[in-house]
Amino acid sequence: MAEENAPDKTRRQELRGFFFLTVVFAPALAIALVGGYGFLVWMYQLVQGPPSY
Secondary structure: OHHHHHHHHHHHHHHHHHHHHHHHHHHHHHHHHHHHHHHHHHHHHHHHOOOOO
16 A cells, blocks of 8 residues: 555655745746846946946
């Protein structure tokens, strides 16, 4: 009986992991990367000045 429930449990865990990655992790990673890049540009312009062209 435990063997019959094992595939359902594994499928449920895979779906949970998939939803966590797509709903929580991927957007958080995208926000962190874009925010980090913006912060780097801001700090660079703070030190070097704005572009002069």
